[in-house]
Amino acid sequence: MDETHRDRDDEGRARNARPRDGLGRPLPYGAEGVGRQPEGVVRSPEETLREAQRLLDAGMPFHAHEVFEDAWKSGPEEDRELWRAMAQLAVGLTHSARGNAVGGARLLRRGAGVLGAYRTLEPYGIGIDGLIHWARELAGRVERGAGGGLDAAAEAPRLCPLRP
Structure with a gap:
């Protein structure tokens, strides 16, 4: 395969130009995928x-x-640790929906563990206690076999509680 098909920039770094599905899995070149988030x-x-x-x-x-x-x-x-933990929760949900129970549960628990430091702060209105509960409960279900057909949209957490 020549350099034009390797998804590399001029410095040789991966560009990840391959189309992806809604869970970020690579699709064949030429397939219609979900638009990527701009970096x-x-x-x-x-x-x-x-x-x-x-x-x-x-x-x-x-x-x-x-x-x-x-x-x-x-x-x-x-x-930074707050946003990193939030990213871990999202990746944990991603892996769980892809059927990777071990990786999904591990990331959900790791993100929930970091969020524990923010419990009394509720930064930016984020429902920290609710997210921790959601992550731990989902991790347990995924470990018990609920992962493979998990619907990521149906399992999506509420990041900020609804306000009256």
Whole structure:
């Protein structure tokens, strides 16, 4: 295969130009996939949460993870672990929906563990206790065999509790 088909930039880094499905799995070249999230977008925390929730609700947790990744890479140092944990939850849901019970449960539990440090803070209106409960409960179900046919949209968490 020549260089033009290797999805590499001029420095040889992977570009990941292959089309992907809603769970981020690569599709054959030429297949119609789901549009990728643009990389390196700087959003406010509120915009990050709104976009990630939209993607989660649409059954695209892989894409939501990319939104959280942008926040963790571009945001202030004091928020990096928060956004990294949120990305881990989204990737945990992704792996669980793909049928990877071990990886999915591990990431869900890891993200929930990190979020424990934010319990009393409720940063940006994020329902931390609800997310921790959701992640641990889903991890348990996935480990008991609920993973393979898991519907990512139906399992999507509410990031921020509804306000009256």
